[in-house]
Amino acid sequence: MLDIQNDKTNTRTHEMEGKCPFGGDRIGGAIGTPPALSDWYPDRLKVEMLHQNGPQANPLGDDFDYAAAFDRIDLAALKQEIKTFLTSSVAWWPSDYGNYGPQMIRMAWHAAGTYRIADGRGGAGEALQRFAPISSWWDNGNTDKSRRLIWPIKQKYGSALSWGDLMVLTGNCALEIMGFPTYGFAGGRHDAWEADSATYWGPEVWDPTKVQSPDSMVNRDKRWHGQNGDADYDLENPLAATHQALIYVNPEGPYANGDPLGSARDIRIAFTRMAMNDEETVALIAGGHAFGKSHGMVPADQIGAPPEIAPIEAMGLGWHNPVGTGSGEFTMTNGIEGSWTPDPTQWDNSYLENLFKFEWEQTKSPAGASQWTPIDPSAPRTPDAHVQGKMNPLMMMTSDIALKLDPDYRAVCEKFLGDFDAFTQAFSKAWYKLTHRDMGPRERYLGPERTLENDLLWQDPIPPLDHDPVGDADIAVLKQAIMATGLSVSDLVFTAFSAAATYRNSDKRGGANGARLALAPQKDWVVNQRTVPVVAALRGVMADFNAAQGGSARVSLADLIVLGGCAAVEQAAADAGVDVTVPFTPGRRDTTQDLTDIEMFTWLKPVVDGFRNYVDDQFETIARDVAPEELFLDKAQLLALTAPEWVALVGGLRAMGANYDNSAKGVFTDRVGVLTNDFFTVLTSMDYEWKKTDATGMTFSLDDRNTGQSRFQATRSDLIFGSNSQLRAVAEVYASGDGHTRFVKDFVKVWDKVMMLDRFDVRR
Incomplete structure (x- = not known):
């Protein structure tokens, strides 16, 4: 009887290979590989990309201080260990010419070489060469061997040495042992902990089970x-x-x-x-x-x-x-x-x-x-x-x-x-530019080789702080002076956000620090034209304040632009019946036109900026078959926002009338400039219905179901927060009876986050 049962078990085990162990033939549930949502609904907005590489994936925890850990490494000793290894050879993967240097140069080069200027994604910064899809690209053949060869060094130094830093440093050491003088090395790359599912690497669909070298893709690219x-x-x-x-x-x-x-x-x-x-x-x-x-x-x-x-x-x-x-x-x-x-x-x-x-x-x-x-x-x-x-x-x-x-x-x-x-x-x-291009400002650079004689233009240099930043008393005085100019809440919020919104978490470029909003090319972008008179007025406030200060603390234009937005948000919240203090951290500096690479900053010009309800006139030519809301999501991801932060930020910007052209699109309120939750209450209301107002489905009218009268106007960048199920679930929280105060506080948090994204002078 036992033998018969064993035979049945073996047969059943064989039959169930590749099937869900919990019954039936379906592959799914907690175990297995179910069809992806994108298979069922290919056009759905993939909001989950905002939560990629979250804290749950990081075994080091949020409180781990990589900069402090890296600074404790004896870099000279580490480099000597790497160089000693490079001139060795192991049986399982012998070195060419008795020197692993060339293949390590290739590893570092290919890690950094995925960087692209258009969106700042790629590069060596997160060591994404370890994960799919990059790890398995044909062009990265045998880079897996290179990383395994240096694993003993990574193992020894542990969390104090990221894979990203080790890979680039190994490439540098390889060059040095072969007689090449490197320009320098900076640590500070923080590793990712999961595959990158957000970056768009191309439109091709291919069969990963077959070897596909680039020459086999004729007529498929x-x-x-x-x-x-x-x-x-x-x-x-x-x-x-x-x-x-x-x-x-x-x-x-x-x-x-x-x-x-x-x-x-x-x-x-x-x-x-x-x-x-x-x-x-x-x-x-x-x-x-x-x-x-x-x-x-x-x-x-x-x-x-x-x-x-x-x-x-x-x-x-x-x-x-x-x-x-x-x-x-x-x-x-x-x-x-x-x-x-x-x-x-x-x-x-x-x-x-x-x-x-x-x-x-x-x-x-x-x-x-x-x-x-x-x-x-x-x-x-x-x-x-x-x-x-x-x-x-x-x-x-x-x-x-x-x-x-x-x-x-x-x-x-x-x-x-x-x-x-x-x-x-x-x-x-x-080589230095290639391997450091995605690291952002020099403040992020770590280690004794990071100091260079001159800033390089591609590093987007900002002169060092040459004066004391303003204190609390000065900030209070400046807030009063800003509001006394007569600038509207809407204009101040729009200008501060426009300065900060150029930031890209992909390569740490952009942001309010440096006040490049007032310089070419940013000052000339159509999306920024509302900021021009505001910046001029703030320059006047700056001149008056700094002249009165003499040798004491002074304020930069960059700080003043952000402070103006913070003061306006406080006013808008107060007018909505919620008393809040918007955090403000002074210390931003102003850069110059000579230190601004116009061509490279032109790449930061948005094609779509849904936060300010902007779509470039050449959108259809530039973006081709991509919907505006997809590029809106892409921008939210570049700002390192979560889905709730994205929803809260947009709702607040709409309430305060922060559209690039001062239009009423998405401004679902009669109290523009007041931090209400009206955007959400209207968006989730069933008293109205939305109708297209153009053949392409880019703009819409909100009509009263009873009277048929048009009440509000909107774009796709507005309606997505009501049509997408995940975004709507958050919008409903803020539209609820107890949602207004929560919304205001959440908006203030995400506002401060965006204003501080580029402040690597106070965090690394």
Whole structure:
């Protein structure tokens, strides 16, 4: 009887593989993989992206002080440990040429290289290379091995050394041991603890169970608009990678077509989206390819699954190579095989020298990838990375030949060929920019190597505080002076929010500090035109106050803009019957036009800013098939808001009439400038019905159900708070009989949060 039962159990166990253990054939519930909401409702607004990487995912807790922990590290000793490791080799993944440096440079480069200027997302800052989808992109092949190799160092230093900092520092140490003088290193990167489900990496749908190198995606890549060769042929914003699963470009040329000039076009588009100019682009490519080799000994279709879907016994490692040892001389990464220089572990100028000295012909790697080999048989050869005494021909990629054939890139190369010191300095500064671009203001930088002689323009510098900030008594005087100007609550709130709303938590750029609202390009944006007379009036208050102070505390324009908003919110709350004190932390500084990179700040100009009910006139061309509320959500995520904070902030801004054009859209109240909860009571009322007022469904009218009379006007950025179930659930709290006081207090909290997002001078 026991044997029969065991047989039945075994049969049932086999039958239930892949099924829910709680009965039936459905895969779902707490265990299993149910269809995602996006599968059922592809157009739903994914509000949950606001709660990604929340405190519940962080094992270190909210009270962990990473800056204090990192500052206790002996950085010199840590660097020496890394350098000692770099010149070693372990059996399970032997180093090329007895030096792990080149592959660690690639790891750091690919971690930082996901950064894009359009929305500030990507970069090394959160070490997202550890998680899907980035961890399993084809272009990141074998970076999983690099991270496992340095795990013993991470394990030793624990929470005091983030993965983000370790990866970049290891790249720096790798450059240094091979004779390259780095520009510096700053710690301060805070690791993420879960996969990034918010960032849009591209429109393509692909099968992750199959090896898909970039050349296998011909006619499937949807990120390009227009026809190849036309003037309007361009890469979809905000993307920077030219093809799916790549960091920058396909090294074999677009879709592996071997076209150097097509590759040059792709390189320029991709690196421009990465905030790099032509000189920085050449410096990074030529500098990076001065070291190490590319790997292409085994065809792609023989390589196993990427880490995210590799077998469980692989323990998070992917791209299993079944040929030979699977590593060393059998290594397969991007399919191209060989080294660019005769001495791959030494900083020199031989990459550019060989590129220009010899003619190159297209050949194939052992894996079948397109690459280039010198035609001249007398060209120098490079030692094999693993086989003693074996010599191999030099190699160039299509993306290397592009630098020689493109006229502008060629001019930069020729400059570097004639001045190796200039090349060294350019690569040093470009590498520093690449690996630190997403870190934000210098106040976030940690460690003894963080101090530089000069601020760099891409760091958005703000001069140091050269006076005492105002105290409590001064703040009270300034509030009275601001309100005495006759500026409205609406205008003051709008101006303060406009200054702060440029902030992006992705790369820590923007915000009210620096008062760049008063400088080009921000002062000229259509969305900011309401702020111009307000800033002029506040300049008058500043001049009068500072003149009266003499040598004592002074106020900056940046502080005054924020203080004006805080005073206005207090007035609006009082007029609504709620007494509140809005927190204000002085100490902001004013920067200058010379310290403001107009081109780089132009990227912060919003296409949609639902907080101020703004939609760019070119929205349909720029955003294509994206709805305004989706970009509104994107902006809320860049401001690091939760769903309740988003709802409260919008309700308050609408009540105080903070639309960019002073329109009545979404201002569901007869008491504009008073911090009521009218926005929510009207939004949730069933006494009215909403009707489209234009064919595209962008604007709406609120009509009384009984009389048919139009009561209010609205946009999609208003109605989303009543139509989306998750946002409506929060709106109902504030619309309830006991919701008004709660709303005012919640608005004040989120207002202070937004005003303080860029205050890294008081927090790191």
